[in-house]
Amino acid sequence: MSILYLIATPIGNLDDISARALKTLQEVTLILAEDTRRTGKLLAHYGIKTPLSSYYEHNKIIKLPEILERLEKGNLALVSDAGTPLLNDPGHELVQSALTAGHDVSPIPGPSAPLSALIVSGLPADAFLYLGYLPRKDSDRRQKIKEIAELPYTIIILEAPHRLLTTLTALFTELGDRQIAVARELTKMYEEVQRGMISEIVEQFRDRKPRGEFTLVIEGFYPMVETWSVEKLETEIEVRMINNQPVSTVAKEISSKSGWPRRKIYNLIIEYQQKDKE
Numbered sequence: 001m002s003i004l005y006l007i008a009t010p011i012g013n014l015d016d017i018s019a020r021a022l023k024t025l026q027e028v029t030l031i032l033a034e035d036t037r038r039t040g041k042l043l044a045h046y047g048i049k050t051p052l053s054s055y056y057e058h059n060k061i062i063k064l065p066e067i068l069e070r071l072e073k074g075n076l077a078l079v080s081d082a083g084t085p086l087l088n089d090p091g092h093e094l095v096q097s098a099l100t101a102g103h104d105v106s107p108i109p110g111p112s113a114p115l116s117a118l119i120v121s122g123l124p125a126d127a128f129l130y131l132g133y134l135p136r137k138d139s140d141r142r143q144k145i146k147e148i149a150e151l152p153y154t155i156i157i158l159e160a161p162h163r164l165l166t167t168l169t170a171l172f173t174e175l176g177d178r179q180i181a182v183a184r185e186l187t188k189m190y191e192e193v194q195r196g197m198i199s200e201i202v203e204q205f206r207d208r209k210p211r212g213e214f215t216l217v218i219e220g221f222y223p224m225v226e227t228w229s230v231e232k233l234e235t236e237i238e239v240r241m242i243n244n245q246p247v248s249t250v251a252k253e254i255s256s257k258s259g260w261p262r263r264k265i266y267n268l269i270i271e272y273q274q275k276d277k278e
Helices: 019-027 036-045 064-073 092-100 113-120 138-147 161-175 198-206 230-242 247-258 262-277
Strands: 003-007 030-033 052-054 076-079 104-108 128-133 154-159 179-184 192-197 214-218
Touching: 003 019, 003 092, 019 076, 019 104, 030 036, 036 052, 064 076, 064 092, 092 104, 113 154, 113 179, 113 214, 138 161, 154 161, 161 179, 161 198, 161 214, 179 198, 192 198, 230 247, 230 262, 247 262
Parallel strands: 003 076, 003 104, 030 052, 030 076, 128 154
Antiparallel strands: 154 214, 179 192, 179 214
């Protein structure tokens, strides 16, 4: 059986594509592209002459039989306009159909705007929820934001420039004032990441016209807890260490209910262990 490769392509800087991605794009029998003109420029830049075929939201079902027939004869590649395929791009039905037909589906990882924005946001990246684009209708958008208001995860959403201020305002209204990072043009010459409270970012965009696609990374919900005293913290650490629990687990669990930073607790545990050895 053949292989359907899901290949991540640059989100801006053409140098971000991997050597394996280029090799695979050259070897497959056909490349399925959301925008053949845009992908054509990428292929031309690297001298790749593999045939292209359009595959986008409005023809993805109609072209499915034809694509599966081509897949019976050789390996294919699926790419999106930019970044990792299937993340807010067509491809789910194709992957399901290819697997059902007995073919392999293999990822060739690479650029991703949501993950790139997350890791430079300054917000926790150990647990996050990616929502893509919020609903366009105002009432539906606000309802979706209410649904995530008390989730303890960093939230990642995408937004078009003409809806940015509306979405930022809705976030402020429904979530309150939280930390946020707003990223645009990542990996490009005019890469920009604005960090601050939602209210501050709203004010910044009141007097400027947003350009480009935006990725918003928003702080999760963390209920206020009463900070433990040093004595209570040290007692809890001592009890946990007597039971030989892993240091990282202890630090995480105590941090969630003590109001103390995890790193500070971790360091205190290490100090406790060192003293115990003396």
